[in-house]
Amino acid sequence: MGDTSRRGGRYGRVLADLAGAAAAWLVIDGVASVAAPRLRVGHWRSRAGFESYRAAYDEVMATLPEATRVHDVPTGYGTVRVNEWAAAADAPVTHRPVVLLPGIRSGIPMWGANLTHWIGRRTLYAMDAVGDAGLSTQSVPFTSFGDRAAWVEQALAGLDLDRVHVVGHSFGGAVAAHHALDHPGRVASVTLLEPVMVLHGLPASTYLWSALLMLPVPQSWKDHALAAIGGVSVAEVRERTPISVLVDEGARHYTAVTLVPRTFTDAEWTALPMPVRVDIADDRSLAGGTAAAARARALGTRPVTVWPRTTHSLPLQVAEELGPELERYWADHDR
Structure with a gap:
């Protein structure tokens, strides 16, 4: 749990919070929505509560490069906040834009460690998810998980984007996969970073630890649950960083509506016409770990990478390696 060889050790509390938020939402809220469904x-x-969250959001955003433009794009489900970083004037015109879909509770700020590797090389669009903490409404x-893919499609149309490379982390990875399945004509390639549920169900242990996060138990118990889910030490869980405060504020003050993504059939995976890339953590994976990676490979997905010494918060932990690797991947599929 407190493996000092784990990548991204300085992000300990963040790793626990991002994984804990994803697990709690999918497990606890998903059960609640089945027991008492309501629109x-x-x-x-x-x-x-919003103002407290907004202060934490702005603090993290102040550490990111300033966006070229900020869009509020109307869709049939609400308004999508999108930050755009335009490509440099000398960037190749053949480079297609990249769209970033965040994990639960983390929004645009979660991409801070990754953006610096891509800004200027091609135009980037990072979105706050509709129905989750952030500046979208x-x-x-x-009424179905397909609606989550629909707001993404409507936002892309509203931005007048023809074909894009889509990258999703965690819950955003599930949304990206569903969007690629439902709207393949818009997607030049899709990258799934620790995508929850779509390849493999959650680990059995996650259900137990997630339940503790939602029960009226001592905070010390919840700290142990976060540590177990995130693959960090209890001491790291008790650290406070700007992005961990952001995730905490979102969980505390925002009421989200869960529609749990489903696991794709083999036929659905093989029907995806665009290049699909899958990146999986080797420890505390919420995407299914090596079993999910083996399934993806067996279905012909390439590349599939299991990153050593990583957890569910993989984009933070491998930002240095992932930056140039994804840039090469996008360049190979810019047609």
Whole structure:
């Protein structure tokens, strides 16, 4: 749990928070939605709660390169906040844009460690998810997981983007996979970083640890649960960083609506017409770990990479390696 050889050790609390938020939402809220289904929209519980979250959001964003443009794109489900970093004037015109879909509770700020490797090389669009903490808003309820793919498609159309490379992490990886399945004509390639559920179900241990996060138990118990899910030490869980504060504030003040992604059939995976890349953590994976990687390879997906000494928060941990590797991948599929 406290493996000092793990990559990205300085992100300990962040790794636990991102993994814990994903697990808790998928397991606990998913069970609740089955037990008492109702149509509702994600919303802030109070103005004060939103302002507290917004302060944490702005603090993290202040550490990122300033966006070229900020868009609020209307869709049939709400308004999508999108930050755009335009390509440099001398960037090849053949380079297609990249769209980044975040994990649960983390929004645009989660890409801070990755953006610096790509800004200027090609145009980037990072989105806050509709129905989750962030600066997007939801006005119409989701009735199926396909609606999550639909708001992405509508946002891309609203931005007048023809074909793009899509990258999704965690829950955003599941959304990216569903979008690629439902709207293949918009996608030049898709990169799935620790995508939850679509390749493999959650590990059995995740259900137990996630339950503790939602129960009225001592905080010390919750710290141990976060440590177990995130693959970090309890001491690291108790650290505070700007992005961990952001995730905590989102979990505390935002009521989200869960529609749990489903695991794709073999036929659905092989029907995807665009290049698909899958990146999996070798420790505390919420995507299915080596079993998910083996399934993807058996279905012909290439490349499939299992990153050593990583956890569910893989984009943070391998930002240095992933930056140039994804740039080469996109360049190979810019047609």
